Amino acid sequence: MSESVGGWSVGASAEHTFDMTEALIDQYAALSGDFNPIHMKKEAANASGFPRRVAHGWLSGAFLFRIVGMTLPGPGVLVQSMTLDWKQPLFPGDRVTAKVTVTKVSVAAQVLVLGLSGTTATGALAFSGTMTVQMSNELAKATVAAPAAVSEARTAAEVKPVVVPGARTITGSGPPVLVTGGARGIGRAIAEELARRGHPVALGYATGAAEAESAAAAIRAQGGRAVTFGFDLASDQSPRAALERLAAELGPIGGLVHAATPSLDRAAASESVLPSVERYLKVYVGGALSLLEVLLPSMKAAKHGRVVFLGTSALFGAPPPNMAAYVTGKSALLGLMKSLSVELGPSGITCNMVSPGLTVTDLTRDTSPRQQLAEAQRIPLRRLAQVQDTARVVASLLGEDGAFISGAHLPVTGGPV
Amino acid sequence: MSQVNQRVRQLLSDVLGVPVEQIGEKATRDDFQNWDSAANVQLLMAIEGEFGVTLSVDDAADLLSVELIVAILTERGVS
Structure with a gap:
């Protein structure tokens, strides 16, 4: 047994593998407004010494947030800060595994420190960093159950159901x-x-x-x-x-x-x-x-x-x-x-x-x-x-x-x- | 698990006469029938001895769970 926050202890990890594609780069450019030629045109990338269009850095980083927001630690998380170093560029066709690992736990502060990494199919480190997150309102959950007991059972494959507060249909009617x-x-x-x-x-x-x-x-x-x-x-x-x-x-x-x-x-x-x-x-x-x-x-x-x-x-x-x-x-x-x-x-x-x-x-x-x-x-x-x-x-x-x-x-x- | 949490659970184990493995890091007085007011007096003295702190009357009333005891010790600068 070890100290845990939101059921997560040091060493727990979750990962998500994604394929970098030109379509993703186009979507991210449209979303962010970053149409820098190095991202958008192969020729511009070639001129800078890259073989193909270079994926936006935050596009790959976004998959880390997918893990943090949905799986580890998932709903209830508040991201406080993060650093990310890009070790090498990613290109369309790269298969990347983003991984989040708990490296430190502070029960009193309800804080998790997470190690972040992204590795390509060849095992090369594409990006790495750290993130500090806080779990909100932990005490308002039923406190009798010990989350520690289930933490070991959680794996990367297991995604907690996303609870959207108030996602119920409107029932009945009443005065304003x-x-x-x-x-x-x-x-x-x-x-x-x-x-x-x-x-x-x-x-x-x-x-x-x-x-x-x-x-x-x-x-x-x-x-x-x-x-x-x-x-x-x-x-x-x-x-x-x-x-x-x-x-x-x-x-x-x-x-x-x-x-x-x-x-x-x-x-x-x-x-x-x-x-x-x-x-x-x-x-x-x-x-x-x-x-x-x-x-x-x-x-x-x-x-x-x-x-x-x-x-x-x-x-x-x-x-x-x-x-x-x-x-x-x-x-x-x-x-x-x-x-x-x-x-x-x-x-x-x-x-x-x-x-x-x-x-x-x-x-x-x-x-x-x-x-x-x-x-x-x-x-x-x-x-x-x-x-x-x-x-x-x-x-x-x-x-x-x-x-x-x-x-x-x-x-x-x-x-x- | 923090060292403080581990030491607190060991003290509870001694006071309650329960193997330390049975005392979870979120254990509360609800989990042990003999974690009563008498046990709390022993616990108070054990904590003061172990960590070299002096607890107040308010602290004594809050010795209700492992987490709370750790929180009290954290306020006292024990880490």
Whole structure:
């Protein structure tokens, strides 16, 4: 047994053999725009002392990425850096075996260092280098199984199935939903899940329009209906005009998922946290109220509406230290949820809060590997929350499954906390 | 496998009375019935002796898996 990351230990390797062809060189030239004559014309290559057209360097390098992205380590990999030395040119007709070998493993950092090589059929080294990759979100997978036990079974011939997140067909239909904070993390997963269940979705964001648009495009690519909704809930402006434009585009908004959050402030309550508390209140409570002021009339008219606030597991039991402002802001939102559920129930509108445990997202990426390991070990189900865990619960509340649930504060924490 | 991981598994083997081969590099307290609070006290002392570190009360509460113990030692500069 040896140390491993994502099930891969030092010495594990995978390879892929490909034939360099003129067609590949043409395709790569079209893709990259590199039509240098040495690649495109035999005569130009001859003039430089090469017998045939010279393949682009990154064209052969691309097959290394095929291995890294698909096989070793495969889905979940994030490439951090690489170096590649080209030892000799490759020409059409060459048969090349690209190989990736694990040379170093860092469990704490979830990092693999990979040796890269490409050899021709004659055994000549065409290229070699190194790559550093990180495995993402390792802890969010089921942690009980020991990946080390299966690592030896993996060979170059075995390609892990490619899991495309959200590659399910759209099922059902539902009213349009606005998801604040919908461009990333848990909010994005909620928007994706709602779209899968047939809800047109608006992905709210304050900054990062490109990220929001990319998330919306991903949903549309899966057959869903998604638009972006840029509005800063921390501002003093009314979202009325923006929401009216949104309703004109998607139809009356029947659901609000409020997942937007400022970044995490870590400070003790005894320090000067009032400005921080106000910042959270502004986005959580102020944001909810200003959006609902505009959205509620049409929900009331339809006698149907769904409101879900994203909470936090810190609201159950003893909160962690140095999170006073965040916990206070979410606590206020919990209070608002309870009041709204009582007041809006007669109008056919439900209001609930869903509170996930530690989920590895951009918001929580500053938690150390040790904190994540410790938290996973304290959770009865022995893993951290995944964004999908929360997304499915929220989506259920937006659909028929949630028809008679209101005023509830639901933990998505893998057990009592 | 890192040397630290190997040494931690050896300590666990001594404390739990289980052959070291049976302690995986990702072993947790769920894997051994006798990895209880009493065993953790012995483990704490064994770790402090083996690695020459002083663990805090918070550290002691986190001695829940081989990986976690290695992470704690890494924070302490043990490599």
